[in-house]
Amino acid sequence: xxTPDAPxxxxxxxxxYYRALGYGKxxxxxxxxxxxxxxxxxxxxxxxVALIVTAxxxxxxxxGADAKFFKVYSGDSAQDHDLLHSHVAVxxxxxxxxxxxxxxxxKALRAAAAAKRILLAPRFxxxxxxxxxxxxxxxxxxxxxxxxRADGAGSAILVPNCPVCHQTLSLAARTLEAxxxxxxxxxxxxxxxxxxGVPRFLFSDFPxxxxxxxxxxxxxxxxxxxxxxxxxxxxxxxxxxxxxPLCWSENPDWKLDYSNAERLTPEIIAQKRADFDRVKAVAxxxxxxxxxx
Numbered sequence: 439x440x441t442p443d444a445p446x447x448x449x450x451x452x453x454x455y456y457r458a459l460g461y462g463k464x465x466x467x468x469x470x471x472x473x474x475x476x477x478x479x480x481x482x483x484x485x486x487v488a489l490i491v492t493a494x495x496x497x498x499x500x501x502g503a504d505a506k507f508f509k510v511y512s513g514d515s516a517q518d519h520d521l522l523h524s525h526v527a528v529x530x531x532x533x534x535x536x537x538x539x540x541x542x543x544x545k546a547l548r549a550a551a552a553a554k555r556i557l558l559a560p561r562f563x564x565x566x567x568x569x570x571x572x573x574x575x576x577x578x579x580x581x582x583x584x585x586x587r588a589d590g591a592g593s594a595i596l597v598p599n600c601p602v603c604h605q606t607l608s609l610a611a612r613t614l615e616a617x618x619x620x621x622x623x624x625x626x627x628x629x630x631x632x633x634x635g636v637p638r639f640l641f642s643d644f645p646x647x648x649x650x651x652x653x654x655x656x657x658x659x660x661x662x663x664x665x666x667x668x669x670x671x672x673x674x675x676x677x678x679x680x681x682x683p684l685c686w687s688e689n690p691d692w693k694l695d696y697s698n699a700e701r702l703t704p705e706i707i708a709q710k711r712a713d714f715d716r717v718k719a720v721a722x723x724x725x726x727x728x729x730x731x
């Protein structure tokens with residue numbers, strides 16, 4: 439039985455949820471016994487920090503699942519950008535994604551660079567999700583590592599949104615670390631990240647999509663980033679998890695809603711199944727349009 443104030447057990451919830459929707463074999467999460475670890479080569483104030491996210495670039499007339507992308511992309515860290523949640527599996531009941539600073543902390547990183555806390559890499563990078571472990575590792579993680587190296591990054595902050603995003607960026611963190619780039623994942627799905635195994639993990643017990651802090655709360659966002667930077671500096675070894683002291687709500691009951699099969703009526707199951715099938719169809723169409731189908 440779940441303890442209401444414990445972190446959401448996403449892997450178990452997702453397994454039971456998709457069984458309730460009529461899907462068969464449970465999702466196969468990546469898992470590793472050994473975790474690479476690379477300590478910073480120099481002080482963080484002299485280290486270029488790259489930002490890696492799974493948010494999608496906004497496109498005219500596109501939103502949500504329609505804004506999906508299927509190749510690694512990069513953007514100028516000196517410019518402002520409009521990025522979206524492109525995942526139906528984020529928590530849309532308890533958070534809206536209206537403040538992109540909660541999943542795309544570029545402005546906070548620019549402020550940290552202006553304060554000489556860090557050096558900011560010239561580009562941020564976006565990684566696609568919902569791909570096989572092998573494609574993620576061999577194609578996307580390898581590409582992100584190459585781009586971070588080209589930018590002279592010595593460390594990276596990775597901010598996932600949905601459950602599979604947490605897997606994607608955990609795999610990226612492992613790849614970066616093995617390639618000599620220190621990393622920290624800022625996320626909300628504790629069981630997924632720790633099951634996979636990463637060097638450093640800053641866990642915020644918030645609804646998915648808020649790994650960089652509470653929405654419209656600059657102090658929360660600044661505190662969350664500083665915790666991640668300290669973890670980059672001070673983690674003693676691999677599998678170091680730091681839990682943020684910040685609280686989403688005094689009432690933990692919001693955790694009972696996410697993908698909870700026990701709270702699904704037959705009508706909700708039918709609607710959720712239809713929504714999921716629609717998103718898969720949209721993704722299939724977009725893959726064909728981009729030549730990846």
